[in-house]
Amino acid sequence: MALTFRQLRYFLVLSEELHFGRAAQRLHISQPPLSASLRQLEAELDVRLLERNSKRVSLTPAGEAFQHQARRILSQLKESQTLVQRIAVSASGLVRVGFTPTMLFRGVPELTRALKARYPGIEIQLIERNSAEQVEAVAQEKLDLGFIHSMPLPEEIDSMGLSGESFICCLPTNHPLAVRSFISIKELANEEVVLFGRSLAPHYYDRIISLFHHEDVEPDICHEAAHWLTVLALVANEMGVSLVPTSLAKAGFSNVRFVPLVDSPRRHQSHCIWRGDTPHQSRDLLLECLREQLQNDVAESL
Missing domain, CATH: 3.40.190.10 (Periplasmic binding protein-like II)
Structure with a gap:
């Protein structure tokens, strides 16, 4: 039977408390499962980790060495859990953004900088295309977002009007x-x-x-x-x-x-366009930044 993280955690608490009753209380379990876990662990390692009698519990030399290893392993596990959770909740990925030249003077650089400052894991690739080329590229999912001049759009493309x-x-x-x-x-x-x-x-x-x-x-x-x-x-x-x-x-x-x-x-009027039927978390975060930018522009003009 392979070692388990539960066995390591039980042993580490027991090695710190050196008292079955206090260790069981700290682990929120009864003493019998704690004793059974220690026996299984010692059997798996084929060594005695604790010396125990009616008066005291102490670590053997092997137990002292294993205490350090268990602490290191559990610490690495915690770091790994923290890392993957941070990756899971943090925004990352590539957003391909089409733009016409005039959009360089209508807030696109400021928008991309704001997104990068808020979500450093997101990479933005700016691709210059005329409006018609952008509409086609967004429809074919070759662009995630486009900034175009006003023009008729196919049904599958959503849009947001920018200030005229x-x-x-x-x-x-x-x-x-x-x-x-x-x-x-x-x-x-x-x-x-x-x-x-x-x-x-x-x-x-x-x-x-x-x-x-x-x-x-x-x-x-x-x-x-x-x-x-x-x-x-x-x-x-x-x-x-x-x-x-x-x-x-x-x-x-x-x-x-x-x-x-x-x-x-x-x-x-210019428009920002995208395919609403295609999920894309990073693109949606960019759209969120754009909406905030437009709201701020309106507030400043009042």
Whole structure:
């Protein structure tokens, strides 16, 4: 019969008390099971661990050596229990997060830092994709979470609306309109426009074009880019003007000026998306942090 942790625990308490009655009381058992456990342990080890008579109980040399070993084994067991329990309750794992470039200026870096500070065991992998690619990747479970521009979503994808932002005109710093405090879209009627291709985010693209059409302006799109940051780079190199989300003013580009529009009441909304039918603890913790961030933003705006 193999040794058991119960035998070790019973022996360790008995070796500390050196009294069967007190040891049994400490273990919340009667004396007969304690005596039987000691006999089984000695038989298994084939040594005497205790010397006992009517007056006293004492450890044999073998008992003293085994006391140290039993204490070490039980200590390691306790440490192992603590470790696995901590692992079981602590958050860990990988969260694959898709993002569009503008989300770098709309709170995604702050969100990931907040999550890492709260749950160091969680690893976040940021993957740049346009909105359509993110929707497809989340649907196929290749991304756990996505930050996209507003667009129609399939039924299997859940979403959370983020705070909206207005559009702003982006011009080269030496453009005649760059000195203005506000610009009307009508004043862009004869300007060359830089924009991303419609195939990358049709709904988002159409929203921007509708701003021109609302003012009876047909934009002259002379250059198309794959990302907003490329749009800014083209404008900085005097390749045209553009309408961009206000958050891009935080991008730190030189040679560009951002001027508010007087006739653009529309606000663009981004969304966080995920598959609600797919359980993912770490992803849900990130969503919890995001909800707190949004609530704080609302509170600060009041």
